[in-house]
């Protein structure tokens with residue numbers, strides 16, 4: 001689904017960004033352009049990013065977390 005209509009950023013784009021190392025909302029904006037126009041999507045974009053980062057971190061091997 002589209003999260004940011006203004007910049008055509010989908011939840012998949014946000015998940016891919018998290019997998020590529022994006023960890024903060026500012027980084028997400030720089031990486032995808034999400035929420036850089038009207039800002040209406042910010043709350044949803046933050047929610048999707050937080051979930052994506054949590055999922056990405058849970059997939060790290062145990063050795064990487066040590």
Ligand code: FES
Pocket residue numbers: 003004005006007034035036037038039040041042
């Ligand atoms: S909907 Fe994302 S900046 Fe407008």
